[in-house]
Amino acid sequence: MKGEKGPDEKPVEVKLPKVFGIRPGVYLSVIYALVVIALLFVLLLLPGIKNPGEKVTIDSLPPGAAVLLDGRYIGATPLTDFIKKGSHSLILKKKGYQFDEQELITGGRLFASLFIPKKSHHEIQYRVVDSDEVFADLFSQLSGYALIDTYRENYQAPPLITPVFSDMVKIGTLSTEDLYDMLYRLTPNISNETILHDFYHAFILLKKHDGIEFASEREGLSLLIQEAAEATGVDPGLLALSFGKEEKPEAIRLNYPDMNHAGGTILSDEPRPEPSSLNLGGIRFASVSGGSFMAGDPSTTGPTLPFDRAARTSLPIKASVSGFYMATREVTVGDYRAFLRDHPEWIPEKRDDLMASGVADEEYLSDWAAGGKFHDLPDDTPLSGVSWFAAQAFCQWLEDTLPASMRDSWEVRLPSETEWELAALRNGTPRAVFADTEAQVLPARFERQGKLGIADLEGNLWEWTANWYLPLDRIYQASGVALDLPKGWKGAERVVRGGSWANRSDLVSIYEKASQEPQWCTPFLGFRPIIAAKPTGQ
Template sequence: MTVTTSPEALRQRAYDALAAARARTALLTDCVDDGELTAQHSPLMSPLVWDLAHIPNQEEQWLLRAVGGRAALWPEIDPLYDAFQHPRATRPSLPLLSPREARAYAAEVRDRVLDLLGAARLEGDPLVDAAFAFGMVAQHEQQHDETMLITHQLRRGPAALSAPEPPRPADDAAGLPAEVRVPGGPFTMGTSHDEEPWALDNERPGHVRSVPAFFIDTVPVTCGAYRRFVDDGGYRDPRWWAPEGWAQIRRHGIGAPLFWRYEGGQWLRRRFGVVEPVPDDEPVLHVSWYEADAYARWAGRRLPTEAEWEKAARYDPVSGRSRRYPWGDAEPTPDHANLGQRHLRPAPAGAYPAGASPLGVRQLIGDVWEWTASDFLPYPGFVAFPYREYSEVFFGPGHKVLRGGSFAVAPVACRGTFRNWDLPVRRQIFAGFRTARDAG
């Protein structure tokens, strides 16, 4: 599908994306006091106030300076909010802007950006063509919103956020097949600027990839299924673990997903300040790549490769083309997927039948990020754009690919080609998985 949009429609899309991201940033930061904003709730994460100023600093650098050619508003703070200069654990020691100063800075930058958006030519230069830079900045803010939501999950104390429960499956999810066969052969993986103007550099270029036939789980692995692995002694048996994973769980005494604890004869979990029984029918969450890989081995299966995941999510066997999303080319709605922090948990396995792929695989978009077996590597013909530090510096065997997005991901930052990556030890992220097996 090639996206052709008028300048007026592009401007409105960019305006809406920027406004939605800023509203979510406010929701995540206005719900706690200044003490909570400046505290570091975990050495794994920045203080919320760092994100509160980093977001407009990046917006200023890319839109006001790079696109608009404007002078820097506050150049001396650039080093403070450079994510590559300062690891998260050390950011509380920096002379950061106060919450009041960060909010005032963000408001000033946004006012000037909206003036720029109203006058900018959205064609020609690759940075502005189809409003790419504006879309990139909106996606960046939403990605930090997800990071801030992770910080909310890690913080102690009473809940600061609330949201309605996600929908139950609209049909008989219990009758779904356990797995779906995906035919072998070629398909188009990735995308292009013409097809997906706001796609980021690691999603490009589109290229033909071929995979043998395979089976993939119809739904993500549930807490109930994962609990059987835990109860069967999965965390005490080195047979299931990659050597680095076995060393990691032994070193840290890990025996269950993050935030789980066994108490009073049942498994409980802490979720955004609330302690509750672990729901058996919900996709498992807060597991590392090593835990996902160990479960898959225990179950006699494996994690899907990134190419297998994308073929299951996008390939239409009738037309032979790759869709933007599992359900088609239309933008996601609340009927398709659990996205955008509408809910503060994954929906039960089997939900969102309207979001199923042509082959019948469900919940490929939203609910939980899904670990794949693949290292984060460039596609053939990859070109870094607009800066190496977005993707290129992370390529290699140190990072594993996650696909599909979680309930914490905004629609603007989630599509069938979107690639996420992280270290295989990461557990605080909203990650789960599904398994696969060869078709034989």
């Protein structure tokens, strides 16, 4: 049967031979022991011999400093990393702070370093060498997050304000009075509940440092609004409305008789600059008379709820503008070709260098180059695909061609928002190029010129302006306060006006305000320069 042994079957015995007269039981035990010893050596001793070092933790006050070890970036503080045994150069870098290079000497553990490495902790405190640079960097970061009115649950702005002020209090370089001053300079970017919460907690931190505490958040916010209004000159009612803490906007309107005038109302006129037109670099400039007017949407008579981005940007404000000259058309491909002949650093082939410098992106003049050669675009094609920085460089180049009689007192630059809007008001509303009319960018033509002879302020291409987009800039202007950023401070995006061929005409008007990062280049955005009197004392 299956499984039964036959009569001739015998069990098989396996015997290991002796080796050098040593019985198998002995030499197998020795082999097993050697394997265990080798394994222990590999795990417990070899790492400490082959790669000696220690696990180093580097903290800094404030955190977020770049760590360079022997000239190589290894991360940002707080940082934990394995560093080989020896003497190393340690440098920490952070804007506005200074840290002297120091020697970092690391040791190591021979036994079990793979499992129980030697550890050390280094906490390093900076010296503040340029507090203004610290706060300028904070303002710029905050401006990016301030572009959003409401955050989703899965995407929130990180706390930016409170950590900086907490670090500054600990370091103790600045007085509390100076810290309050810096805090209130951030006010133009307090555009949503998340940033307001961060702003408020930094305020509470400073008050606690002064030994002041509040019975309720309402009490603390009330004092914050009062002190911020006093520091900035902004009306406290408008500030409370912007912070979402005012529920009666009609009461605020009573404080502003100018708000009885609708946006788009000319309040006073100044004579037009003479002569009535100029020609510079092949571009005709039309004279635009100055004066005061109500900037903002005519359909809006004052602050409304919710006081969101749309309500803030359409808020009517009284603006005063001196006379200037504006290009009667957008800068064209032909104009820019002339600029590139004098400034080859801006040619499309230099795009990588421009991107590395942060003054353009990968779309810079993307319509111009194909296979390394220029497209044969007609000279009168309105120029698009240029950054704000490129537009600035063009204006500076054009300024060098001003007549000798104008060079001391006039400049060529991008228009401010209010200059652009006043020119559009005085020019009227001629036929425009939008998605529901032409749906493509077109050269300037006589039939699209307005009363001043200016074409395509509405439609065709969005146009760069000189202004940073700051969410609360209108409430500053409505309060009669000029919002001038300190030198070196900047926002995240520049204001663009006018709409483009890709927009529907019923969705964009001369009062519409949008924004773009200054290095961005798109097929929907161009620019036109103005010639304006230099500021007094310049």
